[in-house]
Amino acid sequence: MTQPETLKKTPLHATHKAMGARVIPFAGWDMPVEYSGIVNEHMAVRERAGLFDVSHMGEIEIAGKNAFDAVQHITSNDAGKLSIGQIQYSALTTPDGGFVDDVLTYKMTDEHYLLVVNAGNITKDYAWIVEHIKGAGDAVAVNNSSRYALMALQGPKAEATLQKLTGVDLSAIKYYWFATGEVASVRATISRTGYTGEDGFEVFVPPADADRVWRAILDAGKEFDVIPAGLGARDTLRLEAAMRLYGNDMDEHTTVMEADLGWIVGWKKTDFIGSDVIKRQKAEGVTRKLVGFEMIDRAIGRHGYDAYVNGEKAGVVTSGTQTPYLKKAIGFVMLPIDATANGTEFEIDCRGRRAKAVVVPTPFYKRGRAGL
Amino acid sequence: MYPADLKYTNEHEWVRIEDGVATVGITDYAQKQLGDVVFVELPSVGATLKQSEVFGTIESVKAVSELYAPLSGEVTEVNSDLTNHPEAVNSKPHETWMVKIRLSDETEAGSLMDAEAYGKITG
Numbered sequence: 001m002t003q004p005e006t007l008k009k010t011p012l013h014a015t016h017k018a019m020g021a022r023v024i025p026f027a028g029w030d031m032p033v034e035y036s037g038i039v040n041e042h043m044a045v046r047e048r049a050g051l052f053d054v055s056h057m058g059e060i061e062i063a064g065k066n067a068f069d070a071v072q073h074i075t076s077n078d079a080g081k082l083s084i085g086q087i088q089y090s091a092l093t094t095p096d097g098g099f100v101d102d103v104l105t106y107k108m109t110d111e112h113y114l115l116v117v118n119a120g121n122i123t124k125d126y127a128w129i130v131e132h133i134k135g136a137g138d139a140v141a142v143n144n145s146s147r148y149a150l151m152a153l154q155g156p157k158a159e160a161t162l163q164k165l166t167g168v169d170l171s172a173i174k175y176y177w178f179a180t181g182e183v184a185s186v187r188a189t190i191s192r193t194g195y196t197g198e199d200g201f202e203v204f205v206p207p208a209d210a211d212r213v214w215r216a217i218l219d220a221g222k223e224f225d226v227i228p229a230g231l232g233a234r235d236t237l238r239l240e241a242a243m244r245l246y247g248n249d250m251d252e253h254t255t256v257m258e259a260d261l262g263w264i265v266g267w268k269k270t271d272f273i274g275s276d277v278i279k280r281q282k283a284e285g286v287t288r289k290l291v292g293f294e295m296i297d298r299a300i301g302r303h304g305y306d307a308y309v310n311g312e313k314a315g316v317v318t319s320g321t322q323t324p325y326l327k328k329a330i331g332f333v334m335l336p337i338d339a340t341a342n343g344t345e346f347e348i349d350c351r352g353r354r355a356k357a358v359v360v361p362t363p364f365y366k367r368g369r370a371g372l
Numbered sequence: 373m374y375p376a377d378l379k380y381t382n383e384h385e386w387v388r389i390e391d392g393v394a395t396v397g398i399t400d401y402a403q404k405q406l407g408d409v410v411f412v413e414l415p416s417v418g419a420t421l422k423q424s425e426v427f428g429t430i431e432s433v434k435a436v437s438e439l440y441a442p443l444s445g446e447v448t449e450v451n452s453d454l455t456n457h458p459e460a461v462n463s464k465p466h467e468t469w470m471v472k473i474r475l476s477d478e479t480e481a482g483s484l485m486d487a488e489a490y491g492k493i494t495g
Contacts, residue, residue, distance in 0.1 A: 033434075034407060037407060037408055037462075038407055038408050038432075038433045038434060039408040039433065232407065232433065232434050235434075236433060298411065299411070300410070300411065300431055300436075302436070321433055321434070322410040322411070322431070322433055324408070324433065351429070351436070
């Protein structure tokens with residue numbers, strides 16, 4: 001495969017090459033898609049742990065006396081619910097209630113927030129944020145994406161592995177909280193977050209130390225058979241956990257309500273960009289909605305395949321795969337609201353062949369051990 | 373690294389020709405490119421195939437690929453084990469056959485590569 005010189009590389013690019021990863025272009029980046037195979041890596045995360053390089057993700061920081069007001073204005077969730085050290089899933093919204101991006105909001109201090117954004121959206125998001133926080137008063141946005149390497153250690157053995165490398169008491173970090181400290185003697189921010197439906201951590205370190213931390217984590221995880229993993233497994237894992245993928249499952253033309261993400265809307269907070277549309281859709285309902293499906297016939301409904309309800313073309317598959325852990329063909333589909341009840345059967349055009357599928361509740365996979 | 377008793381195509385299929393019947397599978401290179409195979413869709417016995425035309429599809433977790441007929445002829449057998457064990461394509465690519473074709477024109481075999489030539493194009 002050709003690699004145009006314009007492809008960006010993470011601080012771990014050479015590490016991936018040296019360790020034998022299969023590296024391909026993704027969202028403008030030259031990224032490891034798999035190390036030992038998607039199924040193997042997927043199962044490792046469900047049963048032990050896997051280590052992902054997600055340094056391509058962007059970090060945009062907003063600081064100043066009015067940083068809170070700025071964040072409240074541009075994102076759908078209520079940042080007023082966050083304590084320092086806490087994180088929430090949210091949306092950067094358009095005036096039409098759509099997604100500029102989906103983000104994680106980290107509250108660093110009362111006057112400092114960090115947004116983790118999608119790799120392909122960094123430039124767009126940063127320009128959008130700069131433009132839309134102008135009215136908020138004393139708040140500036142800085143694109144610090146190149147100042148962080150980010151790795152995700154995901155799976156039931158993540159805590160035991162990472163604890164060997166840090167003095168921070170990881171058991172005290174609750175789900176969607178973070179702490180700062182050292183990992184392998186490198187200054188790090190450690191957050192209990194991830195994109196796999198599994199327990200785990202995301203670790204932010206300076207780019208120059210990324211290789212050292214990556215190798216230290218794999219060494220520490222050897223006794224648990226922790227392995228490096230790529231974006232292929234990351235995609236099948238997130239889909240099993242029914243986590244949405246920007247650009248596939250939603251975009252600027254999908255509203256927060258159509259994406260069935262009403263839970264990331266702060267209904268009681270002051271108005272934010274697009275809140276009038278989102279509130280109206282909550283009151284009046286939406287005409288179409290993203291739902292989970294499972295194939296009935298032997299086929300895989302994939303991204304972009306048309307969905308048919310009662311023989312009529314009515315929607316589109318936004319994500320779909322054969323999941324390694326559940327061993328089923330599952331996915332997300334955008335369907336007319338009348339066809340979104342659980343148990344509704346419909347058809348997917350799988351390259352010219354109509355295959356039966358059924359709307360099912362999500363997540364498809366939920367980890368056994370709850371209560372983090 | 374590729375078995376010398378097989379012939380190969382540009383589309384990464386292998387072919388074994390015995391008594392006018394070609395046994396067809398995909399190469400180790402192909403299965404590595406595809407990754408974990410989850411579905412193999414094959415033609416029915418009796419179907420007529422034309423060289424270079426699509427005769428089936430193979431799906432991995434991440435992608436769908438077409439299967440191209442390496443030679444023309446009639447399908448005499450399909451490997452039904454692949455319905456329940458598609459992963460055999462990954463674990464034993466050169467032993468896991470997909471279809472057997474009774475050849476209609478054996479001279480077409482002249483267009484196939486030997487192991488050495490195929491090894492060169494997959495570098």
